Structure formats: structure tokens, C-alpha cells
Amino acid sequence: MNKWQIKDLQGVGDVELSLDDSKRVFVLFGTNGVGKTKTLEALFIYYLINNKFFNTNVHISSLPVQAISLNEREILLEKKHFQWQHLVAQLKEKREPFAFAYLGSAQRCRVTEPRITIQQIGTIEQRQSAHFKVIAKALSQGSLKNLGGLAYLNEWFVARAQASNSFQKESIKSKNEIHTVLDALNKIDSRIEKTMQIDGSGNVYLTTSGEERKLTELSSGFISIVKIIQTIISSFALFYDDEDLLNIKGVVLIDEIESHLHLEWQVKIIPTLKKLFPNTTFYIATHSPLVLSQLEEGEAYLLKRDEDGVVRSQIINSPNTRLLENVLPEAFDIDLNELKRQNMENIDQTKVQQKLLKLLNG
Numbered sequence: 474m475n476k477w478q479i480k481d482l483q484g485v486g487d488v489e490l491s492l493d494d495s496k497r498v499f500v501l502f503g504t505n506g507v508g509k510t511k512t513l514e515a516l517f518i519y520y521l522i523n524n525k526f527f528n529t530n531v532h533i534s535s536l537p538v539q540a541i542s543l544n545e546r547e548i549l550l551e552k553k554h555f556q557w558q559h560l561v562a563q564l565k566e567k568r569e570p571f572a573f574a575y576l577g578s579a580q581r582c583r584v585t586e587p588r589i590t591i592q593q594i595g596t597i598e599q600r601q602s603a604h605f606k607v608i609a610k611a612l613s614q615g616s617l618k619n620l621g622g623l624a625y626l627n628e629w630f631v632a633r634a635q636a637s638n639s640f641q642k643e644s645i646k647s648k649n650e651i652h653t654v655l656d657a658l659n660k661i662d663s664r665i666e667k668t669m670q671i672d673g674s675g676n677v678y679l680t681t682s683g684e685e686r687k688l689t690e691l692s693s694g695f696i697s698i699v700k701i702i703q704t705i706i707s708s709f710a711l712f713y714d715d716e717d718l719l720n721i722k723g724v725v726l727i728d729e730i731e732s733h734l735h736l737e738w739q740v741k742i743i744p745t746l747k748k749l750f751p752n753t754t755f756y757i758a759t760h761s762p763l764v765l766s767q768l769e770e771g772e773a774y775l776l777k778r779d780e781d782g783v784v785r786s787q788i789i790n791s792p793n794t795r796l797l798e799n800v801l802p803e804a805f806d807i808d809l810n811e812l813k814r815q816n817m818e819n820i821d822q823t824k825v826q827q828k829l830l831k832l833l834n835g
């Protein structure tokens with residue numbers, strides 16, 4: 474078991490997680506406000522600080538957690554005037570190289586109209602440094618909700634297409650990123666073709682079910698799936714420039730994964746992500762029973778506040794081999810069988826009453 478201890482998490486208090494160390498997908502369930510989003514943020518901070526690539530002088534004014542440890546390897550954090558350099562220096566020897574991505578819950582379904590100026594891509598170091606500044610700003614503002622949910626999806630495709638143009642002076646490997654995203658989307662849903670078009674105004678078109686569609690006009694569910702894949706791959710490309718982006722070692726955190734997804738995709742999303750990224754560990758929060766229905770033993774956990782005030786994880790047993798109606802009471806405190814019985818009783822009683830009335834009225 475992997476034991477996580479999180480101390481004094483903002484708005485939540487202490488959290489303890491016991492997660493099956495033979496798994497690489499961990500999905501958190503629990504009532505509104507129990508602390509799923511905040512727990513993901515704390516895990517993200519742990520992985521951020523432990524990352525060998527993370528080495529910047531960015532100043533962060535506050536963090537939402539006092540301390541966090543995995544298997545007793547403690548990282549203490551100061552809430553005020555936090556300096557990354559101190560921690561990074563402390564952990565220097567032990568830090569590991571891996572790619573990571575955080576997908577907050579906001580703006581997953583939004584794409585803005587293309588702006589006239591298309592951003593420059595820059596070198597991998599410049600992109601990394603800009604990315605860490607965005608993370609630092611989000612942490613200082615107290616929420617990672619907007620991270621990984623940028624509306625500029627259109628510009629991302631255009632900038633990479635431009636940079637991989639053979640007339641471009643500096644050759645950039647960004648073509649790899651576009652192809653990886655399109656291939657991955659095609660694997661998730663074969664109706665999405667592996668091609669992309671750009672018009673003179675900088676609009677990006679994807680082809681779905683044989684029809685070309687503007688990114689800005691795709692449905693929210695479609696955009697969500699494109700963004701999940703694009704955010705993971707583009708974040709991974711910040712760490713490894715010209716490699717097989719699907720196979721590198723990574724950590725991905727996704728809040729409210731079911732947002733805007735059609736039921737068919739809610740069922741498919743986790744098994745597909747697992748297959749697409751075979752060396753990545755996923756931490757995910759959701760309320761979706763359909764996401765739950767496809768999880769293996771050791772992948773699903775319920776967060777619950779115990780009597781001593783500590784929020785702890787409880788394993789949800791074999792969700793993918795039990796009937797969903799039998800898992801619901803454990804995971805969501807909903808007993809459909811019992812509700813059905815009550816409804817039947819109510820109907821029966823109404824019928825009996827009607828019969829009695831008929832008799833009385835002759």
C-alpha cells in the first residue's frame with residue numbers, strides 16, 4: 474500500500490490515503506466538499522516539488538497545505554512566503570524526472586475564436602519556464618481549477634502547425650505533438666479522423682463522422698475529450714521534446730473527469746487513458762457511477778470524514794465485476810433496490826386504497 478499523509482489541507486484538515494501500490498489509476502469518490510479537489514491539488518504539489526525538471530526561482534505567496542508525505546518521506550511546506558528554492562535544494566538528490574499534467578475542472582468545454590496573433594512556441598526551456606510560472610500563479614491564487622483548461626486550443630494547433638512548416642527557419646519537433654494528439658483521439662473514437670485543416674483566418678478544423686468541423690463549433694463533450702488528450706500530450710511535451718509522448722513516465726491529475734462527457738465516453742475514458750499512456754499514473758476525481766463501473770479492484774476509493782475529523786480513503790471493492798446497483802450504496806450512499814421497493818410499496822398501497830374506495834362507494 475502507498476500511504477499518503479496530508480496535513481492541514483485548506484478547508485479540509487488532515488487527509489490520509491492508502492492506495493494499492495500495484496495500480497496506476499486511482500479514482501476518488503465522495504460527497505460534495507469532502508476534499509477531492511483539494512486532495513488532488515496536494516498530490517500535485519508533491520509531484521511538482523519532487524520533479525527534477527522543476528527548478529525555477531518562481532515565488533509563490535501561499536500554498537493550500539502544511540505538509541505532505543508519501544510512505545513517510547515527508548515534505549514540509551510553509552504556508553506564507555514560500556520559496557521553492559529552499560525545498561528544491563533540500564530535495565535535490567532525491568528528485569526524479571517524469572512528465573506531469575494537471576487538468577482542473579473549469580473551461581474544459583470552451584474554445585475561443587482564434588486571435589489574430591498566434592503565440593510563438595519557443596524552446597523547450599522557455600516553454601517549461603512559462604508553464605511553471607502559470608502553475609505558480611494558480612497556486613498563489615489558491616486554486617488550480619483553471620489549470621490545463623485554457624481556451625486557446627485553436628492557437629495551440631496553429632502555432633504547432635506553423636512551427637513544423639518546412640519553410641520555417643528553425644525546425645521544431647512540434648509536428649509530433651499534433652500527430653500524437655490526432656492519433657490518440659482516433660484511438661478513443663474512430664469517428665474522429667487523423668487529419669486537421671487550418672483556414673486563412675487561423676480556424677482549426679477536425680473531421681468527425683466524415684464532416685469537417687470548426688473547433689469552436691464542436692460540442693462541449695467533444696471539446697472535453699480533445700482537451701483531456703491535448704492537455705496531457707502538450708504538458709508531456711514540455712518535459713520530453715522529441716520522444717514517444719505516449720510512452721514516457723508521467724503523472725496526470727484530472728478533476729471531475731466526467732464533465733460534459735456522454736455516457737459512452739464516461740464508460741470508456743479510463744480504460745482508454747490507461748491503454749494510451751501505459752507508463753503514466755493517474756489520480757482522478759469524479760461523481761460518475763459509469764466511470765466507477767469500469768474500475769478494477771484497487772482503483773476506486775471513497776473519501777470519508779472519520780469521527781476523529783480525519784478524511785480517509787476506503788477502497789470500493791471490485792466495481793467492474795459487481796452489478797452497479799450493488800456498488801452504488803457503498804460508493805454513493807444510494808440504494809436503488811431499496812428505493813425501488815419503496816416505490817412499489819407506494820404503488821401497491823395506492824392500489825389497495827383505490828380498491829377500498831371503490832368498495833365503499835359501491
Ligand SMILES: Nc1ncnc2c1ncn2[C@@H]1O[C@H](COP(=O)(O)OP(=O)(O)OP(=O)(O)O)[C@@H](O)[C@H]1O
Pocket residue numbers: 483484485503504505506507508509510511512615
Ligand atoms: N480556497 C479555499 N479556501 C478555504 N476553503 C476552501 C477553499 N477551497 C475549497 N475549500 C473548502 O474545502 C472543502 C473541500 O473542497 P473540495 O473542493 O476539495 O471538495 P470536493 O470534494 O472536490 O467537492 P465537489 O464534489 O463539490 O467538487 C470544502 O469545504 C470547501 O469549501
Ligand SMILES: [Mg+2]
Pocket residue numbers: 509510511728758
Ligand atoms: Mg471538487
